[in-house]
Amino acid sequence: MRFEHVLVVGAGQMGGGIAQVVATSGRRVSLHDAVPGATDRAFATMRTSLVRLAEKGGADPDEALGRVSAVDDLVAADLMIEAVVEDAKEKEDLFRRADETLPPAAVLASNTSSIPITSLAAVTSRPDRVVGMHFFNPVPVLKLVEVVRAVQTSDETAAAIVELAKDLGKVPAEARDFPGFVSNRILMPFLNEAAYALLEGVAEPEAIDTIATLGFAHPMGPLALADLIGLDTCVAIMEVLHEGLGDPKYAPCPLLRQYVAAGRLGRKSGRGFYEYG
Numbered sequence: 001m002r003f004e005h006v007l008v009v010g011a012g013q014m015g016g017g018i019a020q021v022v023a024t025s026g027r028r029v030s031l032h033d034a035v036p037g038a039t040d041r042a043f044a045t046m047r048t049s050l051v052r053l054a055e056k057g058g059a060d061p062d063e064a065l066g067r068v069s070a071v072d073d074l075v076a077a078d079l080m081i082e083a084v085v086e087d088a089k090e091k092e093d094l095f096r097r098a099d100e101t102l103p104p105a106a107v108l109a110s111n112t113s114s115i116p117i118t119s120l121a122a123v124t125s126r127p128d129r130v131v132g133m134h135f136f137n138p139v140p141v142l143k144l145v146e147v148v149r150a151v152q153t154s155d156e157t158a159a160a161i162v163e164l165a166k167d168l169g170k171v172p173a174e175a176r177d178f179p180g181f182v183s184n185r186i187l188m189p190f191l192n193e194a195a196y197a198l199l200e201g202v203a204e205p206e207a208i209d210t211i212a213t214l215g216f217a218h219p220m221g222p223l224a225l226a227d228l229i230g231l232d233t234c235v236a237i238m239e240v241l242h243e244g245l246g247d248p249k250y251a252p253c254p255l256l257r258q259y260v261a262a263g264r265l266g267r268k269s270g271r272g273f274y275e276y277g
C-alpha cells in the first residue's frame with residue numbers, strides 16, 4: 001500500500017499540517033473541512049510554513065501546495081486521515097460516511113488524541129483497515145507519529161502506516177488502543193497539574209512555565225503547551241482519560257473548563273493562559 005492519494009478531513013491546525021507533510025512527500029492530497037473558509041486559512045498557514053522551511057532547504061512551496069486541492073465533501077482516495085474536532089460522535093459519523101465513500105481497500109486513519117480507535121473501527125465494514133495515526137503539533141516540525149492499533153487493526157494495515165510515517169520523514173512509535181494511548185496518558189496529567197498550581201495560587205503562569213523549561217529542559221512550559229494544543233482539545237482528552245480509566249486523577253481542572261466555557265481556547269482563539277496578538 002503506497003497511498004498515492006490521501007484525503008485529509010478537518011483543516012484546523014493539525015489537518016493543515018498533515019496535508020502539508022503528505023503533499024511534501026509527493027502525494028496528492030484532497031483537503032476537506034465542514035466549515036466554509038477553513039481550507040483557505042489552512043492554505044495560508046501551509047504557505048507560511050513551507051516558505052519558512054524552503055529557506056532552510058525544504059521543498060518548493062508552490063510545488064507542494066500544487067498537490068493539495070480543497071474539496072467540498074468526502075472523496076474517494078487510498079487513505080483518509082481525519083483530524084476533525086475531538087468528539088467521539090463526530091468522528092464515528094465521519095467514519096461511517098468515509099466507509100461509504102472510500103473504496104473498500106482504502107485505509108481509514110484517525111489523528112485522534114484519545115478517542116478509542118476500536119470504536120471507530122467498529123462503525124465501519126473494514127475494521128481491519130482502521131488505525132490511529134497520531135501526529136504532533138506543529139506537524140511539519142515534530143518527528144513523532146504514534147501509530148495506534150485498534151483491537152481489529154490488521155498487521156498489514158499497521159505496517160503500511162508505519163512505512164508511510166517513515167516516508168513522511170517521521171519516526172513512528174506503536175501503541176495499543178488504550179485511553180490516551182501513551183502520549184496523552186503521560187502529557188495530560190502534567191498539563192492538568194500545572195492548571196491546578198495556577199488555580200491554587202502556587203505561582204503565576206510565567207513562573208510555572210519557566211520552571212518546566214529551565215528546570216526540566218522542556219522546549220515550552222505546560223501552560224504554553226496547553227494553549228498551543230487548544231484548551232478545548234485538552235479538556236476533551238482528559239474527559240476520555242477520566243471516563244476510560246475510571247480514575248478521578250484524570251478529571252480536568254475546573255480552571256480549564258472555565259476558560260473553555262469563556263471561549264479562551266488558547267492560541268487558536270487569541271487567548272488562553274496567555275494572550276496572543
Ligand SMILES: NC(=O)c1ccc[n+]([C@@H]2O[C@H](COP(=O)([O-])OP(=O)(O)OC[C@H]3O[C@@H](n4cnc5c(N)ncnc54)[C@H](O)[C@@H]3O)[C@@H](O)[C@H]2O)c1
Pocket residue numbers: 009010011012013014015032033034035038082083084085086087090094111112113114134135136137228229230233268
Ligand atoms: N491540537 C493538537 O496539538 C493536537 C495534537 C495531536 C492530535 N490532535 C487531534 O487532532 C484533531 C484536530 O485537532 P485540531 O487541534 O486540529 O483542532 P482544530 O479545532 O484546530 O480543527 C478542527 C477542524 O475540524 C473541522 N471539523 C469539525 N467537524 C468536522 C466534520 N464533521 N467534518 C469536517 N471537518 C470538521 C473544524 O471546522 C476545524 O477546522 C483532534 O482529534 C485532536 O485531538 C490535536
